[in-house]
Amino acid sequence: MAAAGPGLYSEIGKKARDLLYKDYHTHQKFTLTTYAANGAAITAAGTRKDEAVFTEIQSQLKHNNVTVDVKATSESNVITTFTVHELGTPGLKAILCIPFPYQKSAKAELQYLHHHAGVAASVGLNANPLVNLSGVFGTKALAVGADAAFDTSSGDLTKYNAGLSYTTEDFVAAATLNNKGDSLAASYYHSVNPTTAVGGELAHSFSTNENTLTFGTQHALDPLTTVKARFNNFGMASALLQHEWRPKSLITFSTEVDIKAIEKSSKFGLSLVLKP
Numbered sequence: 001m002a003a004a005g006p007g008l009y010s011e012i013g014k015k016a017r018d019l020l021y022k023d024y025h026t027h028q029k030f031t032l033t034t035y036a037a038n039g040a041a042i043t044a045a046g047t048r049k050d051e052a053v054f055t056e057i058q059s060q061l062k063h064n065n066v067t068v069d070v071k072a073t074s075e076s077n078v079i080t081t082f083t084v085h086e087l088g089t090p091g092l093k094a095i096l097c098i099p100f101p102y103q104k105s106a107k108a109e110l111q112y113l114h115h116h117a118g119v120a121a122s123v124g125l126n127a128n129p130l131v132n133l134s135g136v137f138g139t140k141a142l143a144v145g146a147d148a149a150f151d152t153s154s155g156d157l158t159k160y161n162a163g164l165s166y167t168t169e170d171f172v173a174a175a176t177l178n179n180k181g182d183s184l185a186a187s188y189y190h191s192v193n194p195t196t197a198v199g200g201e202l203a204h205s206f207s208t209n210e211n212t213l214t215f216g217t218q219h220a221l222d223p224l225t226t227v228k229a230r231f232n233n234f235g236m237a238s239a240l241l242q243h244e245w246r247p248k249s250l251i252t253f254s255t256e257v258d259i260k261a262i263e264k265s266s267k268f269g270l271s272l273v274l275k276p
Contacts, residue, residue, distance in 0.1 A: 004115050004140060005115045005116060005117065005118060005139070006116070006117065006118050006136045006137065006138045006139060006143035006145070006165075007113070007118050007140075008113070008118045008120055008134065008136060009118070009135065009136050009145045009147045009161075009163065011118075011136075012136065012143070012145060012163040012164070012174050013165065013174035013187045013201075016172065016174065016187035016188060016199040016201055017187070019197060019199040019217075019218055020187075020201060020214055020216040021230075023242060023252055023254070023271070024228075024230070024256070025252070025269030025271050026254070026256050026268070027048055027050075027269055028047070028269065029045065029046070029047045029048075029269075029270070030045065030046050030047075031043060031044070031045040031273045031274065032044050032045075033273075033274065033275045033276070034276060035276060039061065039062065040061040041059065041060045041061075042057070042058070042059045043058045043059075043060075044057045044058075045057075045058075053074075054074055055073070056071055056072060056073040056074065057071070058070065065084060065085040065086050065087075066082070066083070066084050067082075067083040067085070068081070069081040069083070077099060077100070078100040079098070079099045079100075080097075080099075080100070081095065081096070081097045081098075082095070082096040091112055091113040092110070093110070093111040093112075094108075094110055094111075095109040095110075095111070095122075096108050096109075097109075098125075104124060104126050104130075106124065106125040106126065107123060107124050107125055107129075107130075108122065108125060109121065109122035109123075110122075115139075116137060116138065116139060117135065117136065117137050118135070118145075119133075119134070119136075120133070120135075121133045121134075128152050129152055130158070131149065131150045131152065132148070133147075133148055133149075134146065134147035140167060141168070142165070143164065143165050143167075144162075144163070144164040145162070145163055145164070146163075147159065147160070147161040147162075147163075148161070157180075159180070160180055160181070161176060161178045161179075162176070162177045163176035163177070170192075171188070171189070171190050171191070172188065173186075173187070173188045173189075174186070174187050174188075175187075181206075182205060182206050183203060183205050184203070184204045185201060185203040186201070186202050187199065187201040188200055194220075195219060195220040196217070196218070196219045196220075197217065197218050197219075198216070199215075199216050199217070200214060200215045200216070201213075201214045202214075211233070213233040214230060214231070214232040215231055216229065216230035217229055224243060224244045225243045225244075226241075227239070227240070227241050227242075228240045228242075234258075235259045235260045236257075236258055236259075237256070237258075237259055238254065238255065238256040238257075239254065240254035241253045241254075247275075248273075248275040249273060250271070250272075250273045251270075251273075252269075252270070252271040252272075253268075253269070253270060254268070254270075254271075255268050255269070256269075
């Protein structure tokens with residue numbers, strides 16, 4: 001159903017965002033996934049940013065159309081998420097997220113995917129909840145959508161965004177109006193051939209009258225190795241090399257540099273993902 005329809009609002013411009021920003025790191029991250037005898041997937045992850053170290057452990061168990069995720073973090077938070085797929089009708093998904101200690105971030109969400117629509121609605125599980133509603137209408141080729149959030153405690157709209165996208169077999173163009181109408185972004189993604197893709201994004205802030213222009217490309221050196229690079233109009237350049245040295249196990253080297261101050265600004269990142 002999702003493949004035939006426009007998808008959810010978060011998918012507008014996703015192709016370009018993934019090309020320009022996904023897997024770029026300036027820190028060190030290690031992720032290890034194993035599987036228990038009952039089929040549960042257990043993932044341990046550690047991230048080092050500057051001098052701080054953040055860790056988390058997550059277990060995921062699937063049974064029929066129900067998935068249960070339990071994640072514990074080094075900040076002593078435990079988040080349990082229940083997901084029910086195909087709830088009563090094809091394309092309908094229910095999600096219940098409960099943190100411990102109990103916080104305002106607890107919420108319930110419904111997602112529905114149709115050939116001509118993608119709708120998501122969530123509500124916080126507290127006395128004065130935040131209500132979020134998004135919808136995309138159209139087809140896989142041409143879609144328009146909106147995303148809004150309402151704070152019942154203040155009676156204010158805390159978020160309202162809008163977007164549209166045009167998709168062909170090898171090209172995706174999207175435009176979004178974000179930050180309560182303060183910023184406008186236009187992006188594109190083009191698959192030049194089976195191994196190479198290019199993309200770009202132009203973002204304009206109306207409040208600061210500032211433009212940010214970012215270009216990027218990715219190329220598969222072979223079926224297991226990919227290189228990516230990006231550059232923006234402020235002189236920030238980034239590159240990464242990702243290699244799948246065994247099925248689903250990835251090692252990624254990335255770097256970022258300000259070409260206006262190369263000797264001071266170079267940053268390096270390393271990500272290692274291990275799966276059996």
